[in-house]
Amino acid sequence: MLPPTTTAIRSWRPPKPRSSLFTRGLSGLTINSGRLMETLHQTCQWGAAHPYGKSRDSHHRTIRALADSHAAKTSAATETGMARLALDDDDARVRRWFASETEKLGCHNTTDQMGNMFARQAGSLGSPAPMTAMGSHLDTQPRGGRYDGILGVMAALEVLRTLKDKGRKTKYDLGAINWTNEEGARFPKSMVSSAVWSGSIPLEDAYSLADIFNPQATMESELRRHGFIGDIPCSSNANPIGAHFELHIEQGPILEDDGKKLGVVQGAQAYKWLTVTVNGRDAHTGTTPMAARRDPILAVAKMIAASNAIARESDALASTGIIKIPPGSSTNTLASQASFSLDIRHPHDDVVAGVVSRCLESFKQIAAGDGKGVDISWTLDTDSPAIKFDPECIKVVQQSADELVGPDGWLPLTSGAGHDSVETNKRCPTTMIFVPCRNGVSHHPEEYCSPEDCAIGTQALLEAVLKYDELRATKDN
Amino acid sequence: MLPPTTTAIRSWRPPKPRSSLFTRGLSGLTINSGRLMETLHQTCQWGAAHPYGKSRDSHHRTIRALADSHAAKTSAATETGMARLALDDDDARVRRWFASETEKLGCHNTTDQMGNMFARQAGSLGSPAPMTAMGSHLDTQPRGGRYDGILGVMAALEVLRTLKDKGRKTKYDLGAINWTNEEGARFPKSMVSSAVWSGSIPLEDAYSLADIFNPQATMESELRRHGFIGDIPCSSNANPIGAHFELHIEQGPILEDDGKKLGVVQGAQAYKWLTVTVNGRDAHTGTTPMAARRDPILAVAKMIAASNAIARESDALASTGIIKIPPGSSTNTLASQASFSLDIRHPHDDVVAGVVSRCLESFKQIAAGDGKGVDISWTLDTDSPAIKFDPECIKVVQQSADELVGPDGWLPLTSGAGHDSVETNKRCPTTMIFVPCRNGVSHHPEEYCSPEDCAIGTQALLEAVLKYDELRATKDN
Structure with missing residues (x-):
């Protein structure tokens, strides 16, 4: 336990x-x-790079104004990133x-x-x-x-x-x-x-x-x-x-x-990184009834929401940092493919494994759930034990x-x-x-x-x- | 009615x-x-472009083999896109x-x-x-x-x-x-x-x-x-x-x-096209508890799923063809921003207006729903009456x-x-x-x-x- x-x-x-x-x-x-x-x-x-706060403001001031305030300059000097x-x-x-x-x-x-x-x-x-x-x-x-x-x-x-x-x-x-x-x-x-x-x-x-x-x-x-x-x-x-x-x-x-x-x-923490790829069919958004669609973006949206809910049940972390769709996508065309990264973490290996397994089970159901369904595949990119x-x-x-x-x-x-x-x-x-x-x-x-x-x-x-x-x-x- | x-x-x-x-x-x-x-x-x-079927296959055959089959060549000739x-x-x-x-x-x-x-x-x-x-x-x-x-x-x-x-x-x-x-x-x-x-x-x-x-x-x-x-x-x-x-x-x-x-x-059909933009905070996926997050990709995922459910209630079409996240996104960083296109269609103007309105209401709730919340804004890009x-x-x-x-x-x-x-x-x-x-x-x-x-x-x-x-x-x- x-x-x-x-x-x-x-x-x-x-x-x-x-x-x-x-x-x-x-x-x-x-x-x-x-x-x-x-x-x-x-x-x-x-x-040093990416000034912020006083430092960023200083870029909008004249050098003369800056020179008036040695203190401000000194403080601003550390307000940058790297x-x-x-x-x-x-x-x-x-x-x-x-x-x-x-x-x-x-x-x-x-x-x-x-x-x-x-x-x-x-x-x-x-x-x-x-x-x-x-x-x-x-x-x-x-x-x-x-x-x-x-x-x-x-x-x-x-x-x-x-x-x-x-x-x-x-x-x-x-x-x-x-x-x-x-x-x-x-x-x-x-x-x-x-x-x-x-x-x-x-x-x-x-x-x-x-x-x-x-x-x-x-x-x-x-x-x-x-x-x-x-x-x-x-x-x-x-x-x-x-x-x-x-x-x-x-x-x-x-x-x-x-x-x-x-x-x-x-x-x-233990963590596993997956890339999940969903294949559907590019189709016209105006002429393709919901029941006839194979919509990868909709499926990916549901999968990301589901992974979040599943991870919460186990006090684990689920995160998607990347979503990819094919170049040349447009507002009135359903994409042919969409993929996303999934990062699952928890201090215990078996919790991570359980969350990943429940996510994939859920993803399969989602893939079959809308319109004419989509195809799903995934790769395990990183597997780092606790x-x-x-x-x-x-x-x-x-x-x-x-x-x-x-x-x-x-x-x-x-x-x-x-x-x-x-x-x-x-x-x-x-x-x-x-x-x-x-x-x-x-x-x-x-x-x-x-x-x-x-x-x-x-x-x-x-x-x-x-x-x-x-x-x-x-x-x- | x-x-x-x-x-x-x-x-x-x-x-x-x-x-x-x-x-x-x-x-x-x-x-x-x-x-x-x-x-x-x-x-x-x-x-003519983008051969498929026999026509695409023919690109993998030798010209000699093709020449053996005038019929195949003729049929293949029309199996291209434009x-x-x-x-x-x-x-x-x-x-x-x-x-x-x-x-x-x-x-x-x-x-x-x-x-x-x-x-x-x-x-x-x-x-x-x-x-x-x-x-x-x-x-x-x-x-x-x-x-x-x-x-x-x-x-x-x-x-x-x-x-x-x-x-x-x-x-x-x-x-x-x-x-x-x-x-x-x-x-x-x-x-x-x-x-x-x-x-x-x-x-x-x-x-x-x-x-x-x-x-x-x-x-x-x-x-x-x-x-x-x-x-x-x-x-x-x-x-x-x-x-x-x-x-x-x-x-x-x-x-x-x-x-x-x-x-x-x-x-x-009537249709409206929107671009919805969600702003959050880029943060480390491994070190940021769910409750501390401002995760735009999660919010966008939930919004796309919600728009689909809302449209179905009215027999309307809701479609997302484009999702954008900032360049340089990575598996272990929550994005600072995500945006998506939303295309709502129905033969009746008031149904489209109603679906858009219910979607935006739902999006506001979603934006406030996870972690420390995200900011949401949208533009109406196209408004085409029935x-x-x-x-x-x-x-x-x-x-x-x-x-x-x-x-x-x-x-x-x-x-x-x-x-x-x-x-x-x-x-x-x-x-x-x-x-x-x-x-x-x-x-x-x-x-x-x-x-x-x-x-x-x-x-x-x-x-x-x-x-x-x-x-x-x-x-x-």
Whole structure:
């Protein structure tokens, strides 16, 4: 039996730990939130796009008027989205900057065959064991924001900077990772480089991915052009990591709606993506009686409505982002074909499977239901089982959250989206920390996480990796 | 109160006439059905496209194999559709051919400013009164067939040829008309030249219509290029016609399904075309709970399904031919906007108005119904009231149908589509004769009307215009 859920991506709060057992107290270190935000926005100079709010307004003002208000200009400067596509020139710039900053901290930097960047800060033990890693990505959607992925890398850097500033060392090596092309927006495969690292995707398949607008540019050719093909294999065997912690904006509205500051991520939802194609007959809308029609658009409309109703019965998510009809369609002609994407998600594999199965059953009935019926076919394009993150990683994050924002200040969540952490979780202990984002908006220029929330998340990341470092030491003894 | 209808485009059979009053018997003339079909297919050499059946198969055979079978080749030759767009080079060829053939019959030919072609065969009275006309069009859809429009012009020519052959003259002048650009496929306004003639559209508006693929080519420039701008005004005042009869394929399945040979067309349906636009919020499908969504595609799906259900309650037609979503949509992002076309039809104006009104009411409820709701707006793009054809024209067609195929061989129908006759009906007594087309298919390469049905329709056209000629004479005396 499945536990009831109030929404598909809200998880169950684990039993409250006895504080004596888990609480070891905060580190006494405090991240520099001003530096964190300054660094984040500074690096967003590479790829800034899609101004909004004051920034957009400023495009309608004269330069002279702008010059009158330095304050307005400064504030407006951060009110843009981002268009920093994987391995474009701006991505190359921010990557070089990241290498340079981590070198300044004394990190040992390596890059693998997929351009994944590993910055390793030596621990006090001098242990050759794999580092505890804090990873995320610096690439964005074409109409993306300043926080998705970017915050995770900036937070990792801020943790390393804080430790360095205070002369504090972890026992085991600690590091930051920038995974290449998490978004899959330019080279169309999300999390492709962490997936090569985890062994889910062959290197050659990733190399051959072409720019969606320029088939001449592949991941390999762009990595080569920028000099980003490193000398170590992209492989969790050849280049293992000890654990992977990722700070990320929630990309949904739950934390904000509930007034919570942190999400302790338990895992990631299962999801299946289908493309459903309906074939009918193009016919004149004025001369074809309802009973004589084979109308694919009507059938698709009913199927989308039905999938939504079926998913709701199971507290699952059903979403259609794409509807396609043939070119040259017109108001007075029924289309010959229509197709749509269907994305079904729930934290439990069997719920997803059940919803998909009931949808397809319903679609068959709908296909036979109007006029002379339509033909239906479908493909299963993606089948991603539910992911459970590592209990010990979750535990140290939860403990840090309790200490930082109190037991009522955080929520256990299940990630609705895919992340590099889903790939690392296959090969090493992994979890994620979520922070609220305004109105739940992500993959959008207006994506926003307040400086306070960025700081709380980064502090939680710091506390969690320090606790995990202690845990590793305890286990090794 | 409205009469009940079984389908939206099936009309009520008028009270059966007492045969003594109306039946005057057949003319004793018989059209040449072999010549009719030979001429029709011969002229389809100009614009033949989209082979299907044997013809398509032949493209996969070698020329040698084809040459072995003259019969197969001959049959295959007619198994193509047509792409003879208004005022393209093929349309120019068939127009010149039409002028030449009608001249051979001794017709007095004129062309008006819109290139509408009038071929006038002198009657025995030598009356200057406007001619009784048989009109349709020679242009086709880009993926059209060999019968829509073409049959009507070929039948008119065959009637003129039959009269000439037999030395038979009508009392009043009788003629054939080829209306320019009925389809509106290349220059995007249907029935544009008959509409200029009827005074519905200013000449300048029609002249400035541009080729949908080549903005440099306008109707005026293409008429001029081919030398088709005639010296008489395109105007029902300056160039009136006495009556307009149009033979046309039904473009729907009713006659075929009912085993009837002729449709006596009572008028044309009312219709309204709307574009409905729904605005929501693009959001991640994995991270956005159902309750937080503003999902335009879901709302549009429900609206299309609702419009269909609402129309059915009134035996009206509701059709969506176009759905649009923003470019760059993806499986895991809810769209920010979706829009759809809505085409509502019924023989009665008030039924159409009622269905539209109930649809919009329902759309508002749907817009508020899911998640955080969506915004809705709409435009009324076309508003075409119901058309009633002329009772006397209908009467002579009905009488001819009774005599040719018996009272059970024909049906009273309401045209579901627009035709040049809808425009002529504004200025002169008009009606149409429908013949069955295979599977109700039209605007499609496989559009087909059997030689027998083409012949019956053409014979009915001949009988009807002869009866109408008698009626005119009776009325004038």
